[in-house]
Amino acid sequence: MPAGIANIPSLQETFQNYFLMGNIVSGPAFESPRFDVLKYHFNIATAENAMKPDSLQREKGAFTFAQADGMVDRVLAAGMKMHGHTLAWHQQSPSWMNYEGIGRQEAVDNLVNHTKTVAEHFRGRVVSWDVLNEAIGDNPPNPQDWRASLRQTPWYKAIGAEYIGIVFRAAREADPEARLYYNDYNLDNKNKALAVYQMVKELNEQNPDVGGRPLIDGIGMQGHYRIGTNPEDVASSLERFISLGVEVSVTELDVQAGAEGVLSESQAVDQGLVYAQLFKVFKEYAPHIARVTFWGLEDSMSWRAVQNPTLFDKNLQAKPAFYGVADPDAYIRDNKKTVNKEAKRTKALYGTPRIDAAAPDPAWDKAPEIAIDQYLMAWQGAKGTAKVLWDREALYVLANVEGAELNKASPNAYEQDSVEVFVDENNGKTSYYEEDDGQYRINFAGEQSFNVPAGTEGVESAASVRGASYTVVMKIPFKTIRPEKGTLVGFDLQINGASVRGPRQSIAVWNDTSGESYRNTSGLGILELAAE
Ligand code: XIL
Helix, strand or coil, rough: CCCCCCCCHHHHHHCCCCCCCEECCHHHHCCHHHHHHHHHHHHEECCCCCCCHHHHCCEEEEEECHHHHHHHHHHHCCCCCCEEEEEEEECCCCCCCCCCCCCCCHHHHHHHHHHHHHHHHCCCCEEEEEECCCCCCCCCCCCCCCCEECCCCCHHHHHCCCCHHHHHHHHHHHHCEEEEEECCCCCHHHHHHHHHHHHHHHHHHCCCCCCCCCCEEEEEEEEECCCCCCCHHHHHHHHHCCCCCCCEEEEEEEEEEEEEEEEHHHHHHHHHHHHHHHHHHHHHHHHEEEEEEEECCEEEHHHCCHCCCCCCCCCCCCCCHHHHCCCHHHHHHHHHCCCCCCCCCEEEEEEECCHHHHCCHHCCCCCCEECEEECCCCCCCCCCEEEEEEEECEEEEEEECCCCCCCCCCCHHHCCCCCEEECCCCCCCCCCCCCEEEEEEEEEECCCCEEECCCCCCCCEEEEEEEEEEEEEEEHHHHHHHHCCCCCEEEEEEEEEEEECEEEEEEECCCCCCCCCCCCCCCCEEEEECCC
């Protein structure tokens, strides 16, 4: 018996009373012994790429089903079920289908024709479809308004929000039996989850009878997670979706840990704990969960191979993650350690400095120095130190960065050489951004970019460069609190280091190593506003 089977329980048997257990298939998945391991643990498959629009209709009107058919046949012959992924998406679609500037009628024709042809073709062979993938934008600022939260894709720009109803109706018509899913990532983010919830709620209320049932049967939570993912956030989104009366599936589960293909023993245990906590949650909500599918069998085959995100290593040996999944309670009992590290604390002194980065105000001199030197990516690039002052009106941050490439070529502000300040004014440690929270970024050239729910009036900043070092100074007005001596504020600092070519290669932080500070304040450090 190959590794991956010998002496370990079958996951599909372990979970037979809970939900289907799935994994992905691509060409190499069918090789031996990989396919034996796949069949042993999983009873449903998703094609990793073969059923995406660019695989099935690269040239307009010329459908190419051979490869996908071959996969589906082998999966079904092995006694497994098949899930379809994905009928409509803004990515991995041929450019003729949904290009920028496409006209409305052409877009509708392409969308409906592709959806109908594909769903009809696989009818009877797939139990469910991801009808639409990733239609909601990231971090929607006003998630109650789902239309305003839609990703600005060519489908949306050409057709408007109705494209969603159009694609789901076409799929239902073509395959009335298949369960039809809306699928997206980062749904542990409360704001994104709320936008999806509002969308499915409204569309199902308005379309209660599309071939005998509401328009959308299910919500797929992709589940591309990491060590910093909070299982409670996953649980609260699950609960929210379930309250709509739809089924939920976890459709692309993986948990990144370690880097560059290396996973230390302690990282492997942490990863096992995240999987265990997630499966504890999934078991709890199992009556409403149809399926849990992993996005990759073994680490070396994963789309995120360097971050070791799956249950099996490259020799198909079960990792701690496997045992975390197979028996969450036992795993948590045996490996319990303090998963949540205690937040670091520092002080801001009272004072009002000039906003000058070239010749910093002497008011900073006595403030304690904060080291921004915990790296989140494999590359250890730009790092630095900071000092903080406060007065009744604002926080003031002075940061000195060294070892920077001084590159701001990336269109994504967060990839440019820059300093970020995270503020949680009421130290509420929420897992999403509230009005009092904010992310303030300034690059080495002094350009500002913010992610702040309640406006950024009065932010001031300055920057100054010397060789590979730079200094930034920021004034960040308090939005919601009246600060006084002793007030505790959630606070963190991050230095983004660009590579010479532009993309970010390094991230250094003061306290929160989860990589989630931009949307989740629960991991921030603590800043005490000290004596006047
Ligand atoms: C990924 C595949 O794993 C890669 O092989 C491919 O190069 C890119 O797409 N969300 C999805 C999946 O819905 O289709 C993506 O799959 C991963 C993110």
